[in-house]
Amino acid sequence: NRLRMPQMSCDLPESFARIRALASAGLADSFAIVESRLADRDWYLGEFSLVDAYLYWAWFRATGSGFDPAPFPRCAAFATRLCARPAAQRALAREAEAEAWLE
Secondary structure (H helix, E strand, O other), X not given: OOOOOHHHOOOOXXXXXXXXXXXXXXXXXXXXXXXXXXXXXXXXXXXXXXXXXXXXXXXXXXXXXXXXXXXXXXXXXXXXXXHHOHHHHHHHHHHHHHHHHHO
């Protein structure tokens, strides 16, 4: 991901800030679409689907890389809703166990 690892896009350290800025702008454009889509629904397609699981992964990766979630409150609320689902809680618990095992 260009936001977290700009060195994967270019080997010139002086370019890293610009790469991060461009990555953040691109993410903001994409999440603005999602934010708008979530204006009148809980899930991206209306009913929970695999699209929502992928969207959560994208949100998690972006915000975990320093992307500012503040302009996207519906996306943040979406992530909270998704994490409250029992299946998501089980998956996140399995992931935490796997991460602990790797340490």
